[in-house]
Amino acid sequence: MKYIQISLEEFFKIGPGPSSSHTIGPMRAALHFLEQINNLESTLLDKTKRIEVILYGSLSATGKGHGTLKAILAGLLNYTPDKCTPEVFNPLFEEKKEYELFIKDKKINFKLEDIKFGPIEHQFPHPNTLVFNLLDAEQKVLFSQTYYSIGGGFILWPGKKVEEKTLPYSFTSMAELKKIIQETSHSFAEIILENEMSLTGKTREKVFFYLRKVLNVMEMAVKRGLKTKGELPGSIKLKRKAPKIYERASFLAETPDRFLMFLNAYSLAAAEENAAGHLVVTAPTSGSAGVIPGVLYILRHHFHFDIQSLLEGLLVAAGIGYLIKQNASISGAEVGCMGEIGSASAMAAAMIAHVNGYSIQVIENAAEIALEHHLGMTCDPVGGLVQIPCIERNAMGAVKAFNAYILASSGDPKSQKVSLDQIIKVMAETGRDLPLKYRETALGGLATTLAQC
Numbered sequence: 231m232k233y234i235q236i237s238l239e240e241f242f243k244i245g246p247g248p249s250s251s252h253t254i255g256p257m258r259a260a261l262h263f264l265e266q267i268n269n270l271e272s273t274l275l276d277k278t279k280r281i282e283v284i285l286y287g288s289l290s291a292t293g294k295g296h297g298t299l300k301a302i303l304a305g306l307l308n309y310t311p312d313k314c315t316p317e318v319f320n321p322l323f324e325e326k327k328e329y330e331l332f333i334k335d336k337k338i339n340f341k342l343e344d345i346k347f348g349p350i351e352h353q354f355p356h357p358n359t360l361v362f363n364l365l366d367a368e369q370k371v372l373f374s375q376t377y378y379s380i381g382g383g384f385i386l387w388p389g390k391k392v393e394e395k396t397l398p399y400s401f402t403s404m405a406e407l408k409k410i411i412q413e414t415s416h417s418f419a420e421i422i423l424e425n426e427m428s429l430t431g432k433t434r435e436k437v438f439f440y441l442r443k444v445l446n447v448m449e450m451a452v453k454r455g456l457k458t459k460g461e462l463p464g465s466i467k468l469k470r471k472a473p474k475i476y477e478r479a480s481f482l483a484e485t486p487d488r489f490l491m492f493l494n495a496y497s498l499a500a501a502e503e504n505a506a507g508h509l510v511v512t513a514p515t516s517g518s519a520g521v522i523p524g525v526l527y528i529l530r531h532h533f534h535f536d537i538q539s540l541l542e543g544l545l546v547a548a549g550i551g552y553l554i555k556q557n558a559s560i561s562g563a564e565v566g567c568m569g570e571i572g573s574a575s576a577m578a579a580a581m582i583a584h585v586n587g588y589s590i591q592v593i594e595n596a597a598e599i600a601l602e603h604h605l606g607m608t609c610d611p612v613g614g615l616v617q618i619p620c621i622e623r624n625a626m627g628a629v630k631a632f633n634a635y636i637l638a639s640s641g642d643p644k645s646q647k648v649s650l651d652q653i654i655k656v657m658a659e660t661g662r663d664l665p666l667k668y669r670e671t672a673l674g675g676l677a678t679t680l681a682q683c
């Protein structure tokens with residue numbers, strides 16, 4: 231088993247919603263393809279007439295509603311996800327159907343019809359697959375590259391070489407991580423931080439600078455979402471709910487309901503911004519980009535935790551996410567919604583336990599409890615949009631994170647029967663046993679029952 235070697239910039243990616251695997255991943259694939267073809271021999275480029283992209287699996291089933299077509303075009307136009315503002319992203323393929331791409335000095339026209347929807351069931355090793363082809367005038371393939379969008383905006387391609395570095399702290403599981411913590415007396419956050427510095431060559435200040443940026447983007451998503459009313463884009467004409475709940479909570483007396491209403495409002499606000507295609511942070515995915523921002527917002531603005539504690543909390547959240555990504559999956563297309571909302575809730579629960587000063591055992595238990603109570607959760611987005619059930623699931627994931635923290639921090643933490651490593655393994659097995667119709671294809675469950683809504 232390889233040691234965990236994921237960086238914070240790879241994990242907490244800033245980019246447009248609504249779906250990291252269907253939006254940020256394909257955009258990064260298009261950018262990589264663009265780079266590849268820019269390095270091809272001129273003789274090959276001279277013969278090039280068209281670029282064709284074929285979507286497979288979940289990308290083919292729900293890519294349209296998830297913004298995949300716009301994302302591919304944005305990448306081919308050389309936009310990176312963090313620079314792809316809503317002003318750039320939303321009008322793509324809306325205002326015009328044909329665009330000019332430039333490969334070196336060569337101009338190629340790219341149309342909506344150049345993106346094709348391939349079969350949902352296929353033989354590629356990952357459910358979210360896309361193939362880019364460079365074609366000549368006779369439709370002969372001159373150059374081809376296959377990509378897998380594996381969740382959270384991460385991409386792979388056949389033969390991709392991953393350079394393994396020697397990090398200060400090598401671990402593949404929570405059991406190994408706890409052993410390191412015991413031997414070094416370092417905190418969870420410190421271990422993730424030192425590995426990050428070694429992996430990226432960044433100073434401590436630079437790592438925290440990036441985390442501050444992540445926190446800002448998350449907070450901006452909450453703030454915008456609380457202020458924005460009206461309908462979300464898409465066929466189901468779903469109305470935003472966050473501003474209403476926020477207003478109700480603001481006029482309530484100090485009661486437990488009020489806390490829950492604020493937490494719901496903050497998570498909904500960021501999730502609604504994601505559904506609108508606005509800038510969010512993959513935490514761990516865009517579909518689940520409301521859980522951690524909602525929790526962070528309440529920790530900062532209601533419980534008044536200082537920024538430094540929250541940034542360290544993000545390091546802990548990332549550490550839990552790394553373990554899940556490495557040993558199971560954070561992709562709804564691979565393991566259902568437990569990989570997205572379940573992972574986000576586990577990360578948030580661990581973050582709450584950390585900022586409240588609890589031990590690694592309580593942090594682990596909080597993450598375990600949150601993940602355990604998302605087991606079996608299907609991914610069946612209505613209309614192929616990241617709206618129903620996704621938006622409310624973010625609010626539910628945030629509430630469950632708080633509850634998991636309460637359960638984990640009460641009683642003897644050593645008496646916990648199930649470990650985080652065990653539940654991650656169970657999640658991977660359960661997720662892979664889910665029929666295809668419950669893995670981001672919109673072919674079953676809520677997606678078909680509510681198809682007419």
Ligand code: SF4
Binds near residue numbers: 561562608
């Ligand atoms: S149901 Fe869950 S996993 Fe599926 S798209 Fe929505 S948030 Fe993502």
